Amino acid sequence: MAEGFERLPLKTFTERAYLEYSMYVILDRALPHVGDGLKPVQRRIVYAMSELGLGSLSKPKKSARTIGDVIGKFHPHGDVACYEAMVHMAQDFAYRYPLIDGQGNWGSTDDPKSFAAMRYTEARLTAYAGLLLTELAHGTVEWAPNFDGTLSEPVLLPARLPNILLNGSSGIAVGMSTDIPPHNLREVTAACIHLLRKPRATVAELCVHIQGPDFPTGAELVTPRAEILQMYETGNGSLRARATWEREGGEIVITALPFQVSGGRVLEQIAAQMHAKKLPMVEDLRDESDHENPTRLVITPRSNRVDVERLMQHLFATTDLERPYRVNLNVIGLDGRPGVRGLPELLGQWLEFRTATVRRRLEHRLRKVEERLQVLEGFLIAFLHLDAVIAIIRSEDRPKPVLMERFGLTDIQVEAILELKLRHLARLEEIKIRTEQDELAAERKSLAKTLGSKAQLNRLIRMELLADAEQHGDERRTTLIEREAAQAIDETALIASEPVTVVLSKRGWARAAKGHDVDPASLTYRSGDGLYAMARGRSNQLAVFLDSTGRTYSLSAHLLPSARGPGEPLSGRLNPPDGASFAGVLIGEPKDRWVLATDAGYGFIVKLEDLYTRNRAGKSALTVPKGASVLTPVPVPSEDDALLAAATNRGRLLIMPLAGLPELARGKGLRMLGIPAARFKAREEFVAAFAALSPQARLVIYSGQRKMSLKPSDLKAYRGERGRRGALLPRGLRNVDRLAVE
Amino acid sequence: MTNGGIPDFSMRELGDFPDFLPKSGMSPFPGLRNVPISYLLTEIRNVPFCQEVSCSTTSGSFT
Numbered sequence: 055m056a057e058g059f060e061r062l063p064l065k066t067f068t069e070r071a072y073l074e075y076s077m078y079v080i081l082d083r084a085l086p087h088v089g090d091g092l093k094p095v096q097r098r099i100v101y102a103m104s105e106l107g108l109g110s111l112s113k114p115k116k117s118a119r120t121i122g123d124v125i126g127k128f129h130p131h132g133d134v135a136c137y138e139a140m141v142h143m144a145q146d147f148a149y150r151y152p153l154i155d156g157q158g159n160w161g162s163t164d165d166p167k168s169f170a171a172m173r174y175t176e177a178r179l180t181a182y183a184g185l186l187l188t189e190l191a192h193g194t195v196e197w198a199p200n201f202d203g204t205l206s207e208p209v210l211l212p213a214r215l216p217n218i219l220l221n222g223s224s225g226i227a228v229g230m231s232t233d234i235p236p237h238n239l240r241e242v243t244a245a246c247i248h249l250l251r252k253p254r255a256t257v258a259e260l261c262v263h264i265q266g267p268d269f270p271t272g273a274e275l276v277t278p279r280a281e282i283l284q285m286y287e288t289g290n291g292s293l294r295a296r297a298t299w300e301r302e303g304g305e306i307v308i309t310a311l312p313f314q315v316s317g318g319r320v321l322e323q324i325a326a327q328m329h330a331k332k333l334p335m336v337e338d339l340r341d342e343s344d345h346e347n348p349t350r351l352v353i354t355p356r357s358n359r360v361d362v363e364r365l366m367q368h369l370f371a372t373t374d375l376e377r378p379y380r381v382n383l384n385v386i387g388l389d390g391r392p393g394v395r396g397l398p399e400l401l402g403q404w405l406e407f408r409t410a411t412v413r414r415r416l417e418h419r420l421r422k423v424e425e426r427l428q429v430l431e432g433f434l435i436a437f438l439h440l441d442a443v444i445a446i447i448r449s450e451d452r453p454k455p456v457l458m459e460r461f462g463l464t465d466i467q468v469e470a471i472l473e474l475k476l477r478h479l480a481r482l483e484e485i486k487i488r489t490e491q492d493e494l495a496a497e498r499k500s501l502a503k504t505l506g507s508k509a510q511l512n513r514l515i516r517m518e519l520l521a522d523a524e525q526h527g528d529e530r531r532t533t534l535i536e537r538e539a540a541q542a543i544d545e546t547a548l549i550a551s552e553p554v555t556v557v558l559s560k561r562g563w564a565r566a567a568k569g570h571d572v573d574p575a576s577l578t579y580r581s582g583d584g585l586y587a588m589a590r591g592r593s594n595q596l597a598v599f600l601d602s603t604g605r606t607y608s609l610s611a612h613l614l615p616s617a618r619g620p621g622e623p624l625s626g627r628l629n630p631p632d633g634a635s636f637a638g639v640l641i642g643e644p645k646d647r648w649v650l651a652t653d654a655g656y657g658f659i660v661k662l663e664d665l666y667t668r669n670r671a672g673k674s675a676l677t678v679p680k681g682a683s684v685l686t687p688v689p690v691p692s693e694d695d696a697l698l699a700a701a702t703n704r705g706r707l708l709i710m711p712l713a714g715l716p717e718l719a720r721g722k723g724l725r726m727l728g729i730p731a732a733r734f735k736a737r738e739e740f741v742a743a744f745a746a747l748s749p750q751a752r753l754v755i756y757s758g759q760r761k762m763s764l765k766p767s768d769l770k771a772y773r774g775e776r777g778r779r780g781a782l783l784p785r786g787l788r789n790v791d792r793l794a795v796e
Numbered sequence: 797m798t799n800g801g802i803p804d805f806s807m808r809e810l811g812d813f814p815d816f817l818p819k820s821g822m823s824p825f826p827g828l829r830n831v832p833i834s835y836l837l838t839e840i841r842n843v844p845f846c847q848e849v850s851c852s853t854t855s856g857s858f859t
Contacts (some may be wrong), residue, residue, distance in 0.1 A: 440841070443807075444807075444810060444837060447807060447808070447810045447811045448810055448811050448813075448833075449811075450811070451811075453808075453811065471807060472806065472807050472808040473806050473807070473808065474806060474807045475805070475806055475807075476805045476806065476807065476809075476810070476840060479807075479837070479840045479841050
């Protein structure tokens, strides 16, 4: 094998490559650090802007200059992705405390990606970003070489406030992701101060200060407080934010949208429902947002009788006017490892970071003070012997060692004397030097005292937190109101309840005629087709169709075609098994009871709602014995002592109490009328018709051209227990076609 | 009378100057000629924030 090549099994190589890539993405791209709350690209943008002199008081510069510096000096990645990260930090609807003050088109809530290209926009840092940068030059952070080793960049920014919670973050790494909601500066600072005093503070104690997340776009957080506390406890959970609205005259005005929700998208969602006729109570929809009112969506109800509260509940449940947010407080901790942390640990780690930063800043200042004191001491000696010092400098070739020896000065002191500008000779005044010495000595004492006492250090941190909160804090924007879950309006409740007659033809075509006084037989049918069954109900009910295999199917009555035409074949909307035909239609209230039966003489009572199904292939309800057919179902009368009449094609009629039949959701049922098995098997005798009747009703028997009406008293002759053979009808009426109830 | 500003010299460079600033030719202090360096230093030491030095004669007696 050639030299310089390494041989590796593919498994090892891919495993290693993927692991390295994963670690890189987790640690160096997608997750923020607990210290400054920034991802590497954000940190580099902020640092590069500070290097370009783009402070909050300077004149803004083209974004392209910043991006050029960022990708050219520190972040060797795509310019577009980098600019998008920069834009995100400038959007006041995306960042609770924007780090960048942008001029030009930086996108809008409707379309956050509609910002102008970086050659058009200009930017500088905000005053808030100063909190991340002011201590950078004070020896507070580690520095690392950039990607090509020509420059150095800060490993972290010395954040004076917990930016990690203030602006939040979201990112997807490999095998893990992060979702940190933004918070209010004053609340978080107050919690930090509490934690500083009481390092073992619980979530409940911290949440006395932190009410919950605070989104830049306002709106309402409707998650119960217990859930918010639980989320802060575990670092994991979900939140729900809801738009705020008010009534202006008869109109509904939406004044704030949940975080990351586009007004345009919400309007589209509502308009789609209006188009689908699911919002009959809304007449008009307008977007009146402008500079003064960034969010102003107006919904006009159809009339002042519309229940506006109910309508808004429906919109909250069905559109982005309410949306959930995932929370996963996953950050890179002080140990350099990613992890999901609860609020106390997260703030605790940040305070640890802050304490270390302040300590480093003080130590750095102490070093500077000591160096200066040493120099001042030298100046004082030089001042007292100025003529001699000048003489030595003018006469000696190498005055430095002579000065050191003659006056007992140190290297640093002599260097400072030699570097002193001539025009500043007048400053070599004893009083001035002594004043500065006194001031610095006092500062040194104070620094040493602070560094030597944990309480003093904590006090300093607390004072600085308070000062920053005073300067940068603002009111909470998102209100916290516990509200019950929004309920969508049931679709059927939106449909007008009108009487309809559902008509099923012999060939399985269905239609719905308006009204109950329609004669289905008089409707027009396609040639060779005719009325098979009908049922009277209301337009907001479900019509149930029964097929010859005993399966049922349901369709909304208002969606059935009008009876002015021939209707539509049910096979177009439903998928019955091959060879099946439709054998009946049922409609009514879900709790209504019906009798399902086969001509083998078996039947049972079923609640209509047990027959409902969304499945196009229906669901099995009635078990049909071999050789038997399904009979048209009949509704059960309301009386408790209702009767059931069943008649065979050979003229046997049995009247029995309906209560004898079982109530089932599905099955074969029990024997209603006894037919000898052999006779049924040969199809010599079977149940021709059955009817359910109230005890006072008359039963009419149709046989060919003849008919006979039986009064309740006449029916006694045919009464019997369920499952009996029944009594023979008079001659001439034995060939029963159908039974009717009058 | 001559006068001249004081460039940004440091104490270290004091050793490079002549005792007497030249009458003609290059002077390290533009505008100041024919002046002893000691005079210059005295002036600088006496005047806080000294930026310019002036003298009224070229014969060796100074005011």
